[in-house]
Amino acid sequence: MFDSLSERLQGTLKRLRGQSRLTEENIQDTVREVRKALLEADVALPVVREFISRVKERAVGQEVVASITPGQALIKVVNDELVHVMGDANDGLHLNAQPPAVILMAGLQGAGKTTTVAKLARWLRERQDKKVVVASCDVYRPAAIRQLETLAGEVGVEFFPSDAGDDPLAIAEAALDHARRQYRDVLIIDTAGRLHVDAEMMEEIRRLHEGLNPVETLFVVDSMTGQDAANTAKAFSDALPLTGVVLTKADGDARGGAALSVRHITGRPIKFLGMGEKPTALEPFHPERVASRILGMGDVVSLVEEATRQVDQDKAEKLARKIKKGKRFDLEDLRDQLTQMSKMGGVNSLIEKLPGAGDLPEAVRNKAHDKDMGRMVAIINSMTPKERRHPEIIKGSRKRRIAAGSGTQVQDVNRLLKQHMQMSKMVKQFSKGGMGKMMKSLKGQMPGGRLPF
Numbered sequence: 001m002f003d004s005l006s007e008r009l010q011g012t013l014k015r016l017r018g019q020s021r022l023t024e025e026n027i028q029d030t031v032r033e034v035r036k037a038l039l040e041a042d043v044a045l046p047v048v049r050e051f052i053s054r055v056k057e058r059a060v061g062q063e064v065v066a067s068i069t070p071g072q073a074l075i076k077v078v079n080d081e082l083v084h085v086m087g088d089a090n091d092g093l094h095l096n097a098q099p100p101a102v103i104l105m106a107g108l109q110g111a112g113k114t115t116t117v118a119k120l121a122r123w124l125r126e127r128q129d130k131k132v133v134v135a136s137c138d139v140y141r142p143a144a145i146r147q148l149e150t151l152a153g154e155v156g157v158e159f160f161p162s163d164a165g166d167d168p169l170a171i172a173e174a175a176l177d178h179a180r181r182q183y184r185d186v187l188i189i190d191t192a193g194r195l196h197v198d199a200e201m202m203e204e205i206r207r208l209h210e211g212l213n214p215v216e217t218l219f220v221v222d223s224m225t226g227q228d229a230a231n232t233a234k235a236f237s238d239a240l241p242l243t244g245v246v247l248t249k250a251d252g253d254a255r256g257g258a259a260l261s262v263r264h265i266t267g268r269p270i271k272f273l274g275m276g277e278k279p280t281a282l283e284p285f286h287p288e289r290v291a292s293r294i295l296g297m298g299d300v301v302s303l304v305e306e307a308t309r310q311v312d313q314d315k316a317e318k319l320a321r322k323i324k325k326g327k328r329f330d331l332e333d334l335r336d337q338l339t340q341m342s343k344m345g346g347v348n349s350l351i352e353k354l355p356g357a358g359d360l361p362e363a364v365r366n367k368a369h370d371k372d373m374g375r376m377v378a379i380i381n382s383m384t385p386k387e388r389r390h391p392e393i394i395k396g397s398r399k400r401r402i403a404a405g406s407g408t409q410v411q412d413v414n415r416l417l418k419q420h421m422q423m424s425k426m427v428k429q430f431s432k433g434g435m436g437k438m439m440k441s442l443k444g445q446m447p448g449g450r451l452p453f
Contacts, residue, residue: 003287025072027059034078042226042257047085047264054081076275079291085260086287091244091269093124097215100133100187104212106205106236107220109193112248114144116220116274117190119282120246123272125157130185135160135175137168137208138192148190155279158184168192169211176212189214202239209240212346216243222258223247226257230265237266247285248274259290329424331388334379338373375408379416381404391417 031052038048058077070083095101102118107113117134124130134152145162152159160175169348172189191208194201209217219242221229233245245262250273262270270285380388382405387394394402399413406412 008121019146027056030074031056031059038260041260043370044227044230044257044261044265047261050264051081051085051260053235054084075295079295082260082291082294083149085264086290087263087269087285088287090284090286091271092284093216093271094243095130095186095215100176100184101216102176102212102214103186103188104205104209104214105190105218105219105220106240106242107187107193108195108222109141111193111220111222112274113193113220114138114148114190115151115277116246116248116272116282117188118155118157119279120272121152121157121186121188122155122279123282124186125155131158131183132160132186132188133160133175133179133182133184134188135171136162136190137171137181138190139164139166139168139171140192144190144224151279156216158182169207172208172212188218205240217241218244218246219268220246220248221258221262223250223258223273227261227265229258230261233262233266233268237268242266242268244269244271246270246272246274249280251275259285331380331383331391331420332385333425334420335377338377373405376416376419377410378406379403379408379413391420397410 034055035048035052038051039045043051055077058081059074084134093103102156105113105117114136115402117430121132121134124132134148134157136145137149138148139162145164149159149161160178162171162175164345168191175189176187178184189208189212191205194205218239219233219236219240221233223229225232233242236242245266245268247258247262247270259270259273262268269289273283273285275281275283379402382402383394387398394417399410403410403413
């Protein structure tokens, strides 16, 4: 996320760190580069102008003059202004209403609205312990209702049935009545994709809003459309009382123009980011954490939160006890670790949240593919329990059988076994208190371009 913007801003500010003091000249040079970086990231021009104005105003003020390290102070100014332009703090869902609290979803066709409904329902069920029911008022798109029904089943929430021949408002009112009678906490209404210039369709969603009186009206928009996403959200906001925006496909947005433009242009907060296709790939939007990622300072808070939710503590403690007793780290243990990592969003997601990740060699980042983890798990699953516990018995014929069973090559099996052996040595050193040796071993593998897992 935000790769190109992050790279440009980090490079610009890094050059400033070598300066002994801030002058009008080097501030102007830095601000000019920051402006170019924002424009290339497709940030809306009014947003860029205000951002640059505020940075310049603070950079030549007392904040920087009184700082011990002027270069770092300017980085803080840029960080603070990034946070400010994106909304200062997380603005969560406001569900303090007589149940069921209604959430109405609006947006263009193809923005990922139906998928987002399912993701949000799962998020509310798991994180907020809410009883959720979802309903589709999209009577125009073929199979839209069936799609939501399937997704609802996947995320474990109730689906209220509807039919393509029904009136959207009638569907919504029936779903609301059902949710009341069944004592559900939240009702999420999916609607048809529509353009803000389509008067008939906009009138339909206004009728839905009036009939349901939702506590949240969220606009779902594809972040990869850049500042167009913000402009479209503004048009909808003028026609409909939106309470927030959900940016989808943010994992594929290398520029970041939408995230940096939406709040300023619409006056509405970004509430969630869609970070992939998985049902779990939805995260609350925290401006301060996103700004930290953009400037290469990582997002340790999100990383810890994700680990707390996803890591199986019983398995972790069991492995710790096993290693402490001097027992070997076998392939079943490796598979468990890979599975836990996948639950936390995969290798790339973890790297993105680590401080200084931008300074990692490009070869390391490029080779940290999540598909490699899936391949490794498939290889381990193709082994017998005995082979997983005793990898030393895996020789020629076994390797060929395992490769055939996992749809991989013998070279892939060899690579996995080698990586497991290296990781086993590090775990063994760690169990003996050799943290220094383990870190030295880890550091030695980094230039080779492959992370040790």
